Amino acid sequence: MRMKTIAPLAAALASLANLAWAGTIDPAKPAVCAMIETFECVPGENCIADTPEGINLPRFIKIDFAANKAYGEHASGEERSADILTQKVDAGRIILQGIQNGNGWTAMIDQATGNMSLSIAGSQVGFVIYGACTQM
Known part of the structure; x- marks a missing residue:
């Protein structure tokens, strides 16, 4: 009885996953990215794993x-926006760069997989964020 319930659920989840990642990330259309893993690094210390909310x-x-x-919208409801100052597509990757609150940032989105890496450079602190994007 349990297998009869699990099999359709697994098939439905597989279909949703295929639908979400079908095609490539097209910079002509908006995308949404989920922040999954974050790390905060300072000189002379090991990087610390955190959550997106933990690093604001x-x-x-x-x-x-x-x-x-x-x-983006924080859990508190506060909305923020950042200007993308440069945007390039190179070797199947979308590279975005900007400046916000005196910090520089660079994001890379793999067009085929949606995998994303984001780095933020501040004064004596750096953040590395890994995530995934999909087309809206």
Whole structure:
């Protein structure tokens, strides 16, 4: 009886996963990215694993490539946006760069997989964030 319940659920989840990652990330259309793993690094110390909320980032970020903007909403409801100053596609990867609150950031999104890496450089502190993006 239990297998009869699990099999349709597994098939449904597999279909959703295929639907979510079908095709490539097209910078002509908006995307949404989930922040999954975060690390905070300072000189002379080991990097510390944290959550997006722990380093004051929203869990999800919407990227509007056409408007050169990234938007996010914190759990508190506070909304933030960042200007994308440069945007390039190279070797199947979308590279975004910007400056916010005196910190520089660079994001890379693999167009085929949606995998994302984001780095933020501050004064004597750096953050590395790994996530995944999908087309909206």
